[in-house]
Structure formats: structure tokens, C-alpha cells
Amino acid sequence: MFDATNFQPLLARRYTLEVRQQMAWYWQALVIALALLVGLLISAAILVVAGVPAGELLNEFVILTLFDAQSLRAVLFQAAPLIMVGLAGCVAFRARFWNLGLEGQMIWGAIGATAISLFEIGPPSMRLPLMLLSAVVCGLIWALAPVLLKLHLKVNEIISTLMLNYIALNFLLHLVYGDWKDPRDNFPYSPQYRVFERLPDVFDGLSLAIVLATLVAFLVLWFTNVSRAGLYLRFVDNSPGVARAVGVPVNRVILGTVLLSGALAGLAGFMITAGQEGRLTHSFYVGYGFSGILIAFLARNQPIAATVVALLVATLFVAGRSLQVFYQIPFSMVQLIQAILVICVASSEFFIRHRIRRIQGGQS
């Protein structure tokens, strides 16, 4: 009798791959948690090979960063721009737009904010809001070209946003090594912002940036889950053809969403320059573009989840900096850990969607 299994390789004869009907959410959560654990174990192994004593790892990552008030403040401080880029990733991916230009948009946001400070536009009391506004507008403008090119000419946005990153980066270098260089010394950064141009602490060392970030997170939540545009966006994501047929302004929704993503990235640039550095530097953006994509991916484009993931990534950033200081581990370790986590979690999807089952019965 004809038996299809005879034509399959040896292993497949007794084991088969099936598509699962559905997996309960708690099993899904368990699989993802296991994937994260595997990723962290691999990362820990790499760190040990790189020369960090195994016993110090737990100390460095968990105890020192989360149970120490000073480090916790550093994590929150670090989280604000990461929440912004994470949200920027979330909204762009909801519109099925691969916005890899987060770094370029951040750079323009920071340039926009610094321009207001440098040319002393507006009275001191209005300076910070003006800088914020300028950053948002600059980030948004830098996202305009790729989305228009994608909508009208179908130009691949992965390439176009990345190329615009390199252009923005070179423009930043042109400024900080050129006209905008602090005349007082020879380093590639702009003059220090004045006191009223920096994000103040609201209480006990907690920066205004994190308050602002939380506020924006709720606004984005409103945008994705409550607003009409958010509803359209889910419609477009599920079925662009049907959405177009029933009269959803698909192109305008995508355009608006991507511009919002650029604006959020610009805001992240503002938060770093006005909140952390206090000036425009030549490398402030390093690591944020990928982190934004990672946060959005791990949070499955959910704004609240993105905020939580951003806090974890901020922990990683802070721990990475102390590893750099104490063990001379380069900061690219942080990026490597992030990439390993993405690979592990993306692979876990396979186990959520499929199951490997042993075929019963006497076929062998």
C-alpha cells in the first residue's frame, strides 16, 4: 500500500511537525520567558569568557542596578529616551513600516533642540518647550522623505531610512567638528546648554524626562487603542485591501503614523541632549536605533509593554556601562546581548506555532 511517510527522511518518519491550533497565553508567556532565559544564559556565558568573574554577574546586573537607589535612578534616567525610541518603533511597525531611521531622526531632533539653544530663540521661560517642539518637528521632517518614497514609488524603506541615517550622522559631525564646536576646548561637542535649557529634576533626582516619557507613553496608548487613527491602523495591518475598499484613507494613516514615529525619535534625541548630556555630542545616539527596534519587537508593538521592556533595556545599558568601567568590556556587548535576545525570542515563535509530535503506531 502507498505510504507517504516512506518518502520522508529517517527522522521525519517518526517525528512530525504540526501547526498548532492555538496555544494558551500562559504557555506562550512561558515559552517566551524560557527563550529570554536561554538568551541571558548565552550572554552570561559570553561575559564569563570575556573575563567577568561568574559570581560578579548577578551582583553587577541585578543587585547593584536594581536594589541600589542611585543605580535605580540611573536606570530611570536612562529609560526615558529608550521608551521614546521603543514607542517610535511600535507605531512604525504597526503601519508595517520598517523604520530603521530612528537614529537619524534622533540626531535631527537633537540638532533641532540645540539650534534653539545656540541661537537663543525665545525668552528663557519658553526655551525648553521651544526646544522640545523643534526636536519633534525636525525628527518628523527626517521621516517624511522615506514614507513618501515608499507610498508613492515603493522605494524600500529599510535602505532609504538607513542611508538617511548616514547622511544625518555626517551632518552631525559637520556641525560638532565645525561651526557648532564649543569654542572653549577642542572636543567634538556643542557649547553647554544653559541651566534653563536642561530638563530639571522634579523630585529627589528623578528627571523630568521620565515623567515626560510616561506621559507620552499614555498618549501613544491612546493613539493606538482609542483614537480613530489607531483603529484604522489595526484595520490596515489586518487587511490593507479591505481597508482601502471600505474607504479607510490607508495612505494618509500610514503617512501620519510614520511621521509620529519620527517625531517620537526626535523627542528621544531631545531627551538625551537636554536631559543627560546637556549639549550636542558626536556619539549620543549610539545604540538607540537598534534598541528601539528590539523594544518594539519584544513588546509586540504594544505601548505599555514597550515601556516595561525599555526599563529592562535601560538596566542593560547601565550595567553595560559599569562593565565597561570595571572590566573593560566594550559597550558593543550590550548590542550583542540585545541581538542574542532577539534571536532567541524570534526563534521561540517557532515553538509557539508548531509542535513536534511522535507518530504513534507500527509504521517503522
Next chain:
Amino acid sequence: MSLIASWIGNIPDFAVPFALAALGLIIIERSGVLALGAEGLMLVGAMSGIGASLMTDGSTVAALIMAMIAAAVVSQLFALMVLIMRINQVIAGLALVFFCQGLTGLCGTLMNWTSRPVSGLSDLSLWPLSELPVLGKLFIQDPVVYLTPIIFLLVVLVLNRTVLGLRLRAVGENPQAADAAGIPVLAYRCAAIAAGSALIGLAGAYISVLSTKMWLADMVGGRGWIAVALVIFARWSPWKALAGAVLFGCIEALIPQMAASGIRLPQYFVFMTPYAVTLGVMIWVAVASRDNSSQPGALGEPFIREERR
């Protein structure tokens, strides 16, 4: 006049990495796998080339071979992600780039390979041609430059004139039909990823071992992404990709010449030109041709033979 001659002489130096990387990408994408990871694999090739050169007391040939092997090995992680785990190929490609950026940054620093000079290869001059006026310097190049057209010729012959190439293209156009004809789809795709990545690794090693003659973190600087754009521009045809690589080589070779000739242009605007040109080329391709007939039919789609539902 001597400026033009030295500009022309510099073109192959800049064109070869684009050409080899684009060729590697074409091999992978012809098998139906969307490869965005060139930037990362070039970094792996660049770093391991320098590493091998430093550890074997300057054997350049060993360094280039090591770079190819290293890139092929790392690319198997990508193969695992897209072929077995069926991860979205865009996500997998991006993850690979970020993984390689982190990995090379870490290894380069820990092994203390950064900014340590290597010897490279001495130039070969093709005698009668190297005496030509103006064009002469085009024929005083390192051996890899002369090897590049030969590699192109070999790959084109294999792709278009052999059963192996026919099967590879069949897997990329219609994996279901290829599978029905008895071609092991995943094995072909896996081999294509390894072979293409070896060429991409060679492209990276060319930059570090033969051009710059040292390793610097993130030294590929977007050339891998430009190669991805080049492949789209060339509509997956190797010869057009070679032409595009030469065009980008001309533009990049112009940058050091401008400084030497004393033209005072803001240097960072000059550095922008390759990226701006890439963007322009992408737009031009989108306006000029809207047909996707030369794109491999199954590009970006995972192959799933049959699933019991």
C-alpha cells in the same frame, strides 16, 4: 592629469568590496532568501581577516580564506533562523547585522586587534598595459582585483550554464515545483547562504586586510547596505551589479582625490555622497522600472513543504 590617473587607479580598491558583496547577495537571493545581513557578514570577514593575519604573522592568503570561512560559519546562524525556525527574513537579517556588529566590536577589542597594521598584498602590474598613459594605474593592482572578474565569470557560468545553477534558480523561483522535481530545497538554500556569505566575507576582508590594512570597529560603514541596494538596482543580474559596483567605486575613489586636489568642500558633505547616491539610485530604479519580473519569484518566503493542519 596625474590626479585623474591616480583617481582611476584607486577605483578598483573601492569597487571590489561592493562587487564581491553584491555577487554574494545575488547568489543568496537567487535561491529565494532575502539577505539583508551583508553589512554584518562583511564586518565578520573584515575582523577575522585581520585576526588571522595578525595571528599567522601576516599570511594574507590565509587571512582571506579565514575571512571567507568565518563569514560562512556565522551565516549558518542566519540559515538556522530563516530555514529551520522560519523567522521573518527581514527580522532575521536585521538581527544578524546587529549580532555581527556586537560580536565584532567585542572580539576586536578583547583580542586587541584594533588599529594594528597588517602588511596586505603587494601590487601586481600587468606589464604592457601598466605603461598606458592615464589608464596605466588600473593595471597595477593587488591580485584580488584581477581575481574579481574571474569570480564573476565563474559564478555567472555556474548560475546560467550548469544543472546546479538551474536548480538553484528553480528553488528561488518556485520552491514547491522544485521540491516536486526532487530538489532538496532547504539544502540548496543553505548552501547558497554559505557560498554567498563566503564572498561577502571576502568583500569585508578586502576592506580591512588589503585596503585599510587595519581593523576598526564598524569599519564597513554602510557598504553592506549599499550592496543590498546595488542588487535591487542590478535586478539580480551579476554583470549589472559589477557595473554598479564600479560606479560606486568611482564615487568613493573621488573622496580622497578631492582632498588631495585642494578643492575646499566641507568634508562631511563629501562623505555623504555614497549614501545620497544610493538613495538617488533607489529612487531612479523605482521611477524607471516598475516590473518585478527579474526578481526571484519566491524571494523572502519561507519554504514549508506540507503541514498537517
